[in-house]
Amino acid sequence: MPHRILIIDDEERMRWVLCKALEQESYEAEAAGDGIEGLKMLDKHSIDLVLLDMRLPIMDGMEVLKRIKELYPSLPVIIITAYGSIEMAVAAVKAGATDYITKPFDIDELVIQIKKALDVHRLVDEVEFLRSELSQRYQDMLLSSKSPCMQEVYELVRRIADSDATVLLTGESGTGKEVIARTIHYSSRRADKPFVAINCAAVPDNLLESELFGYEKGAFTGAVARKAGRFEVADGGTVFLDEIGEMSMNMQAKLLRVLQERSFEHLGGNDVISVDVRIIAATNKDLQYAMKSGYFREDLYYRLSVIPINLPPLRERKEDIPDLALYFVNKFDKRKAIKGISKQAMDILRLYSWPGNIRELENAIERAVIICDTNAIQPAHLPISMQTPKKESSVLDIDIPDEGISMEALEMQLIKKALDKTGGNQTKAAKLLGITRSALIYRMQHGIT
Ligand SMILES: Nc1ncnc2c1ncn2[C@@H]1O[C@H](COP(=O)(O)OP(=O)(O)OP(=O)(O)O)[C@@H](O)[C@H]1O
Ligand SMILES: [Mg+2]
Known part of the structure; x- marks a missing residue:
């Protein structure tokens, strides 16, 4: 569908020239001779972009712009001003105009500006959509619990979400650290700003530095252009430092400075960049032990653990297994053919020790849903290793051969x-x-x- 552009200009010749030029570029063009008519057309047609002359009768351009921004805050508006009225153009951009062009102008130049503005608008829309979808996904998580220790965790999350305090999440692999980090972000006032996650274990040390802090062109071989770091990208939002226990001592020192000053420099740059970010870190390592053994800086540990949250392993919150299992059945059973989990299968789930925690349970249920051919999940749909529960303390698994054993x-x-x-x-x-x-x-x- 072609984009529809509204021209608001009092000069009839200008309207005609612009309409023709835009139609030639495969846009649809509408035109209005003054602001009142223009606003009426915005109401009637669905318009993707406005070209607005600043000098208009009845209602001047600035007034029309303000009205448009009130009614359609995200609609791109390109201002057309006379040569020599840059101040007015700057004021218009401050009031929300996307860009401006001064008369007399080249049509090609205007078309490029229009394309750019429409592209940016599309990206902004897309980001907004993805963000709301993601946030919805995290609101759909099962964030209630029958286990007292998890109830405490959720209560704490609710209380601290809106503060800017740094959070340190600890817990075994698969206990839901990332889920909690996102829950904190999406229930904070930062929710409509980015949540930027970086896995400190997955990125080599020298790359981690340039990823986090960004770099100037020429800072190192391969730095062909200036690049913003994750801390800048996350400005206004949250940075999630996953597997912080894997960070080198060198990087720990650099991170400490950011935590203390909320500012840093690009690699190869001198300008101090200040950011407003909330930091959430996570690890499945015992940081106290790492600290005692000299692998983790004590000062950094205390900076990070302003609010420490420990997520208990699933075997210590077994009362949550049924709800979680049913939640996952619902999540994976797209055909809505499965009514539930048989008592025998549920007993197996409850007895099992879940070394991989919620992630392992999620995977087991996903698999069970795929192979389930009845209306309830049965023991046969669960992994064999789970069906013959070993005692948790039993480490030996010996088959007695027919000839006997000594x-x-x-x-x-x-x-x-x-x-x-x-x-x-x-x-x-x-x-x-x-x-x-x-x-x-x-x-x-x-x-x-
Ligand atoms: N409360 C919850 N409700 C539904 N699903 C959850 C919940 N908590 C965790 N999960 C699921 O369990 C899996 C593991 O969660 P997550 O990735 O947050 O764990 P983690 O502690 O970060 O693990 P790792 O240390 O391995 O990175 C994910 O697939 C997640 O969707
Ligand atoms: Mg994780």
Whole structure:
């Protein structure tokens, strides 16, 4: 569908010339001789862009512009001004005009401006659409819980969302750290600004620096043009630093400065760039341990953990398994053919230890939904390894062969394994096996004789 452009100009000749030129460029053109007529046409037709002359009878251009911006805030308006009235053009841009062009102008130049304005408008629309879709997706998450520790987490998230305080999310892989980070962003006043995530483990150190802070042209080989860093892109919004525990000491020092001053420089640049960003960091590492071992800066740790939030593993919030499982069934069962999960299958889900947490549960249900050929998920639809639940403490999985097995030989193997693991330390080996050191020595001697 061709874009429709409205020309508001009191000079009939100008209207005619512009209409012809635009039609030649395959635009549809409408024209009005004054502001009142122009506003009426905006109301009647769907217009994609306005060309607005500043010198108009009845209502002057500035007034018309303000009215348009009130009624259609995102509609692009290009101002046409007489030569020598730059000040007025600047005032118009401040009042929301997209761009301006001074008379006399070249039609080709105007057409380029129109194309540019329509492109930008389309991108802005697209970003807005994607953002609202994403935000909707995060509102659709299952953010309620029957488990007291998760209820506490959600309550805390609600309370701190609107503050600018830095958040440190910790928890095993798959416990929902990124989900919580996005929930915080989309329920804060920053929601309509970017949420910019960067995985510190996935990007090599030197690249991480240029990704985060941006660079000037020529800052290093390959820096062919100036590039904004993620902190700038996120201005007004949130930066999510995922897997912060993997960040090198060198980068940690640089990040600390940003946290302290909310400003930085591009690589190869001198200008200090200030940004307004909220920082949320996440890790599945034990940062306290990393700090004690000298791999994580203590000062950075305290800067990051203004609000620490620990997400419990799924095995510690088993009461949430049924709701989550049903939520995922609904999510993946596009045909709406599955009514639920059979009691036996639910028992298996509840008994399992979920080392991969919510992500593992999500994957298991996605698979079950695909292979489910009845109206409820049955044990047979779950992975085999889940169907025969092992005791959580059982580490050995031995099949007894038909010819039988020697307990004594097994015991010796176990003792040997424990000693190997502890580098021959009998006290530690005995502890691993749950017996006293003297019992271990007794068994070793009797096994050997
Ligand atoms: N409350 C929730 N409701 C629905 N789905 C969730 C919820 N929490 C997490 N998930 C799902 O579980 C999966 C893992 O979540 P997420 O990526 O946030 O975990 P993570 O802690 O960042 O994991 P990792 O440490 O591996 O990066 C995702 O697919 C996510 O959609
Ligand atoms: Mg993650």
